[in-house]
Amino acid sequence: MITGLVGKTNVGKSCFFAAATLVEVPISNYPFTTIDPNRGIAFVQGKCLCKEFNVECNPRNSQCKDGLRLIPINIIDVAGLVPGAHMGRGLGNKFLDDLRQADAFIHIVDAAGSTDEEGRPCKPGTRDPVDDVRFLEVELTMWMYGIIRKDWDKLARRIEGEKLNIYHAIAERLSGIGVTELDVKKAIGLVGLDIVYPSRWTDEDLKKFASELRRINKPMIIAANKADIPIAEENIKRLKEECKDYIIVPTSSEAELLLRRANEKGLIEYTPGNKEFKINDLKKLDPKQIKALELVQGLILNKWGSTGVQEAIDKAVFDLLKLIVIYPVEDENKLTDKDGNVLPDALLLPQGSTARDLAYKIHTDLGETFVRAIDCRTKRHISADYQLKNYDVIKIIATAGK
Ligand SMILES: Nc1nc2c(ncn2[C@@H]2O[C@H](COP(=O)(O)OP(=O)(O)OP(=O)(O)O)[C@@H](O)[C@H]2O)c(=O)[nH]1
Ligand SMILES: [Mg+2]
The missing domain is CATH 3.40.50.300 (P-loop containing nucleotide triphosphate hydrolases)
Known part of the structure; x- marks a missing residue:
């Protein structure tokens, strides 16, 4: 962005x-x-989900400040x-x-x-x-x-x-x-x-x-x-x-x-x-x-x-x-990545993006070998063409890397 x-x-x-x-x-x-x-990084302020899920987060691609998730974007002057x-x-x-x-x-x-x-x-x-x-x-x-x-x-x-x-x-x-x-x-x-x-x-x-x-x-x-x-x-x-x-x-x-x-x-x-x-x-x-x-x-x-x-x-x-914020995780219960970081990444995606688009955004291999995804709030399985909602927390299941 x-x-x-x-x-x-x-x-x-x-x-x-x-x-x-x-x-x-x-x-x-x-x-x-x-x-x-001049090129630099600015931060958009989204909502951090640590409050909603009552967890302590360990952001990787972004920062959390008092419940605000600061998501980096590139800015050019x-x-x-x-x-x-x-x-x-x-x-x-x-x-x-x-x-x-x-x-x-x-x-x-x-x-x-x-x-x-x-x-x-x-x-x-x-x-x-x-x-x-x-x-x-x-x-x-x-x-x-x-x-x-x-x-x-x-x-x-x-x-x-x-x-x-x-x-x-x-x-x-x-x-x-x-x-x-x-x-x-x-x-x-x-x-x-x-x-x-x-x-x-x-x-x-x-x-x-x-x-x-x-x-x-x-x-x-x-x-x-x-x-x-x-x-x-x-x-x-x-x-x-x-x-x-x-x-x-x-x-x-x-x-x-x-x-x-x-x-x-x-x-x-x-x-x-x-x-x-x-x-x-x-x-x-x-x-x-x-x-x-x-x-x-x-x-x-x-x-x-x-x-x-x-x-x-x-x-x-x-x-x-009209970008939306999506939190991808690898463990749908602990909301962590493979290293145990809680709610590690917040990604910006265009409105109307699907679960498969998210998989592609994370890695081409994940997009290509997408099997299904899990909505971590409801624990429901979702398909490739599920339209993401703002602040969804999603686990992608794919054959790549297995
Ligand atoms: N009062 C006031 N002055 C400002 C504000 N923002 C910038 N300035 C002043 O406007 C002047 C120009 O600021 P710059 O940021 O260099 O403007 P620029 O658009 O990058 O200019 P160029 O690179 O020369 O095209 C400086 O003297 C700033 O201090 C502001 O919000 N209020
Ligand atoms: Mg200038």
Whole structure:
């Protein structure tokens, strides 16, 4: 599972990335600070089943914190865009190729309107963040169009000449960006394109196709960042009214970074996503730190309920991609793996996944030699095509490895 951070330059992408991963990266108030991509691990917060089953867990692929199961996902922060990037403005849009394999995007927007269209600092309230949403859509579509346009004429002729399955042929050509046959089929259907004679598609058709494909294959939520700046409130209200297609989460990456770092240093007790933190020892904080923490509490936590960074990540995974959490185990009674670890792994799978999909996700051999599975809650046997439910605990029985 890979999430890409996209957006105009100088809006707080790297700050969001640093807050989510605690990886140290350059952050500064001028455009194009980031050039090469930053990659790191962030955690989505699921439910740990240790409470429900009243057991002590030994997580392996994830962590348990007070009943929350922190499940790792990959997160990539790339260079920023400006309008016209697809025509080479700013750093261009070629660096988006680093996000080819991303499952979803988080669009970081300067909700305070404190950076102009080129990402230069300006008086808060000056730039309309709705314009930033719109220009980014165009840039992402043009990036996708560029990928599709390359070799298109040749591919269209081949599809017609060799009577290839158009969905399969296009998906194969775009497998590098993780496009599936179903994605292609949906996008072609939405635009209403001719599936027999793709060579007749106009350039405009291809752009519409790219636009739909982008929406389907790289779904996006909006992190309305810099929500700590008071004027952001009005803008966020308007963003919600004018960009109804999107899940919009008010965020303050800067506040989250401050809290996460203070927590790492042991100065405070803070769980990402919470609306409060606890100061461990007031004497260890200098007056500047106390003031900063007070501002975070007042401007962000009390007002918005959290810094939003964790919420944005969780919503991208659970609400946008609609992934579910599954706990595979090898012993249906003790809920352990073969080494005796209790509830060792929590896996993220697409809604609608079956027991066999889970087996494949664990290991190809398990998928191929799947016999049946056991729902560890009910102890019932389930078949390969059983549709998994969120928070199922499943034992797979297969001939592989026996
Ligand atoms: N007030 C406020 N400032 C923020 C917030 N997040 C980031 N910033 C500031 O915005 C500026 C840009 O932050 P970066 O994280 O470097 O932005 P970026 O989008 O990665 O920028 P480029 O890599 O240059 O495209 C820095 O001065 C940050 O301190 C926030 O939530 N609130
Ligand atoms: Mg950056």
